Amino acid sequence: MKAVQFSRYGGPDVLEIVEIDPPHPGPGEVRIAVRAAGVNPSDWKRREGRYRKFEEIRFPAGVGVEASGIVDEVGPGVSSTFVGDAVFGYGEGMMAEHAVLTHWVHKPDDLPFEIAGALPVISETAWRGLDELSVRSGQTLLVSGAAGGIGSAVIQLARVRGTTVIGTASPQKHDYLRELGAIPTTYGPGLTDRVRQLAPDGIDAAIDVAGSGIIPELIAIVGDAAHVLSVADFSAEEYGAKFSRGPPKDPERVLADVARLHSKGLFRLHIEQSFPLEKTAEAQIVSAAGHVTGKLIISP
Ligand SMILES: NC(=O)c1ccc[n+]([C@@H]2O[C@H](COP(=O)([O-])OP(=O)(O)OC[C@H]3O[C@@H](n4cnc5c(N)ncnc54)[C@H](OP(=O)(O)O)[C@@H]3O)[C@@H](O)[C@H]2O)c1
Numbered sequence: 108m109k110a111v112q113f114s115r116y117g118g119p120d121v122l123e124i125v126e127i128d129p130p131h132p133g134p135g136e137v138r139i140a141v142r143a144a145g146v147n148p149s150d151w152k153r154r155e156g157r158y159r160k161f162e163e164i165r166f167p168a169g170v171g172v173e174a175s176g177i178v179d180e181v182g183p184g185v186s187s188t189f190v191g192d193a194v195f196g197y198g199e200g201m202m203a204e205h206a207v208l209t210h211w212v213h214k215p216d217d218l219p220f221e222i223a224g225a226l227p228v229i230s231e232t233a234w235r236g237l238d239e240l241s242v243r244s245g246q247t248l249l250v251s252g253a254a255g256g257i258g259s260a261v262i263q264l265a266r267v268r269g270t271t272v273i274g275t276a277s278p279q280k281h282d283y284l285r286e287l288g289a290i291p292t293t294y295g296p297g298l299t300d301r302v303r304q305l306a307p308d309g310i311d312a313a314i315d316v317a318g319s320g321i322i323p324e325l326i327a328i329v330g331d332a333a334h335v336l337s338v339a340d341f342s343a344e345e346y347g348a349k350f351s352r353g354p355p356k357d358p359e360r361v362l363a364d365v366a367r368l369h370s371k372g373l374f375r376l377h378i379e380q381s382f383p384l385e386k387t388a389e390a391q392i393v394s395a396a397g398h399v400t401g402k403l404i405i406s407p
Pocket residue numbers: 147148149152228229232251252253254255256257258275276277278280294316317318319337338339351352353394397398399400401402
């Protein structure tokens with residue numbers, strides 16, 4: 108089968124399309140014929156070696172951690188999933204024709220493969236962040252970096268909780284944020300004043316998705332570092348704010364719930380662009396430029 112791999116850390120040029128034997132699922136795992144694999148910033152950060160201090164990698168390494176597809180082999184001990192089932196979830200080496208999932212749920216018929224393959228990371232991260240901040244009905248949440256994958260999920264999952272959301276994005280994406288249910292504003296100088304005008308009664312919590320170095324400003328806006336959380340800025344804890352990290356918490360429940368919300372029309376995901384396997388490097392370059400709206404996917 109065809110797969111994307113890299114054998115050393117480096118730029119997009121270290122990615123290669125290789126012909127390898129398909130992997131086999133171990134106990135409690137399934138293998139899928141991949142239909143869509145979501146592109147995440149972690150794909151290019153891992154490739155660049157940014158995680159090497161806390162994550163062991165064995166070369167040649169595969170690319171991608173989430174996908175949707177059709178089950179074509181079932182590992183020992185798996186009882187509720189069968190060859191031919193449509194599923195989506197987490198694994199490794201997803202930018203390939205076949206890949207092994209370690210955590211998955213069945214894909215409802217009304218959830219397109221393209222969206223299902225891009226859902227796991229953003230929905231679990233958003234859900235975890237909202238839970239860690241105990242975001243609830245009647246509150247107002249500020250999201251810094253609201254138009255990307257995680258931001259799009261945070262907005263919609265917070266709206267489902269009955270929370271008012273103010274999200275930052277560049278002006279041309281404000282209609283997109285409104286469609287997802289957020290009140291948009293621009294990022295950059297003057298953010299505190301703009302947010303005060305939009306939320307005169309104050310902001311209860313803030314989630315930093317962009318990792319743009321504004322944790323102190325977010326703490327000043329919220330008035331309490333304990334109600335500020337970042338998923339992207341490792342310095343957050345130095346200021347007394349929270350940093351939320353994996354591994355995924357209860358991924359099967361989150362994925363099933365988000366699929367249900369999608370079926371009810373309460374969760375949508377914009378796929379900005381779909382790339383063939385051979386263009387994985389190009390997709391990572393677009394992701395690393397930092398202005399994706401929604402998600403990018405690879406369709407082998
Ligand atoms: N801790 C965890 O568990 C965890 C899990 C998954 C991902 N992450 C991290 O979370 C971060 C976000 O991931 P993602 O998938 O949402 O990324 P993404 O989809 O690539 O985010 C792109 C978005 O960021 C916005 N943006 C860029 N600069 C901004 C700024 N200065 N202020 C506000 N928004 C800005 C862009 O909007 P404009 O075009 O309008 O600028 C764009 O829509 C990444 O660093 C990723 O590694 C963490």
